[in-house]
Amino acid sequence: MSDIAASARTVLVTGAGGGIGRGICEVLAEEARASGRPLRLALHGSRISPALESLAAGLSGPLVEAWAFAADLTDTDAAAALVGAVTGWAGRLDCLISNAGQSRPGKLDSLSDAEWQQTLDLNLRATWVLARAARAALGESRGNIVAVASMSGLSPHPGYGAYSTAKAGLVMLCRQLAQEWAGQGIRVNAVCPGMIRTPLTESVYQDGETLRQREALVPLGRIGTPRDIANAVAFLAGENAGYITGVALRVDGGISDGMLNLIPGRPDKPAAAT
Numbered sequence: 001m002s003d004i005a006a007s008a009r010t011v012l013v014t015g016a017g018g019g020i021g022r023g024i025c026e027v028l029a030e031e032a033r034a035s036g037r038p039l040r041l042a043l044h045g046s047r048i049s050p051a052l053e054s055l056a057a058g059l060s061g062p063l064v065e066a067w068a069f070a071a072d073l074t075d076t077d078a079a080a081a082l083v084g085a086v087t088g089w090a091g092r093l094d095c096l097i098s099n100a101g102q103s104r105p106g107k108l109d110s111l112s113d114a115e116w117q118q119t120l121d122l123n124l125r126a127t128w129v130l131a132r133a134a135r136a137a138l139g140e141s142r143g144n145i146v147a148v149a150s151m152s153g154l155s156p157h158p159g160y161g162a163y164s165t166a167k168a169g170l171v172m173l174c175r176q177l178a179q180e181w182a183g184q185g186i187r188v189n190a191v192c193p194g195m196i197r198t199p200l201t202e203s204v205y206q207d208g209e210t211l212r213q214r215e216a217l218v219p220l221g222r223i224g225t226p227r228d229i230a231n232a233v234a235f236l237a238g239e240n241a242g243y244i245t246g247v248a249l250r251v252d253g254g255i256s257d258g259m260l261n262l263i264p265g266r267p268d269k270p271a272a273a274t
């Protein structure tokens with residue numbers, strides 16, 4: 001058994017083995033070691049894989065204990081049981097980071113009911129079920145929730161209608177919970193990533209021309225990294241964000257706000273130069 005104190009801050013990160021989830025876990029572990037505040041990290045995956053177990057082993061060490069948990073988050077009973085397993089393990093919960101998600105493409109007119117439902121269940125309902133199951137423990141710790149939404153939840157995303165709808169719902173769910181649970185001292189926020197290079201999107205960036213075209217669309221001139229998102233999540237999850245609740249923080253290099261950059265004939269960008 002570990003020598004981490006029972007009072008250690010306990011954080012559940014869903015989708016911990018994915019690109020952004022792994023980044024979040026790494027940043028939280030680094031923060032714990034830098035601050036001297038012990039941390040219990042519950043790393044969730046859809047199943048216990050050797051990669052998830054080796055991530056947990058790699059993160060564990062002085063001041064940090066990490067443990068792997070599995071649940072299919074499209075299954076409400078399994079999602080609720082995950083929170084029970086984590087609170088049973090740690091005896092408390094200070095933060096739920098609801099990051100697991102999947103951007104299945106599909107035009108709305110050709111999407112089956114099952115595909116629509118699966119996308120909504122994972123990207124929206126799972127956060128509600130996890131939050132509901134975690135409410136008592138988070139109320140006790142005066143903890144918080146950070147959900148990883150998407151810029152696709154802020155603007156329509158042609159070809160990703162169910163995903164976009166789910167992430168828009170997720171942003172509103174966080175704002176709603178923030179209002180309803182503020183009285184218990186529970187903060188709830190969302191982060192909306194832009195284009196981030198992770199296993200979810202890697203196939204797109206393998207094509208150099210697509211990469212260059214995408215980079216050109218981002219005002220800050222590059223595709224984001226898991227760490228860009230992890231730093232924002234860690235901030236919202238931490239004490240320095242103690243007076244922030246109900247926000248949807250865009251972490252996107254400026255792309256979601258850049259629509260007017262695309263208008264031809266801008267006075268600062270003559271047509272020949274576009």
Ligand SMILES: NC(=O)c1ccc[n+]([C@@H]2O[C@H](COP(=O)([O-])OP(=O)(O)OC[C@H]3O[C@@H](n4cnc5c(N)ncnc54)[C@H](OP(=O)(O)O)[C@@H]3O)[C@@H](O)[C@H]2O)c1
Nearest residue numbers: 015018019020045046072073099100101150193196198200
């Ligand atoms: N990458 C981007 O450009 C981008 C942009 C905007 C928003 N996002 C959002 O950021 C979050 C993380 O994305 P990512 O890019 O890091 O993707 P990723 O590398 O594919 O990771 C996704 C994670 O979700 C988990 N997951 C998938 N289906 C699940 C299920 N049914 N039950 C439980 N867990 C499940 C996976 O767990 P296993 O590996 O164990 O199966 C995986 O760890 C997602 O919510 C995504 O929508 C990403």
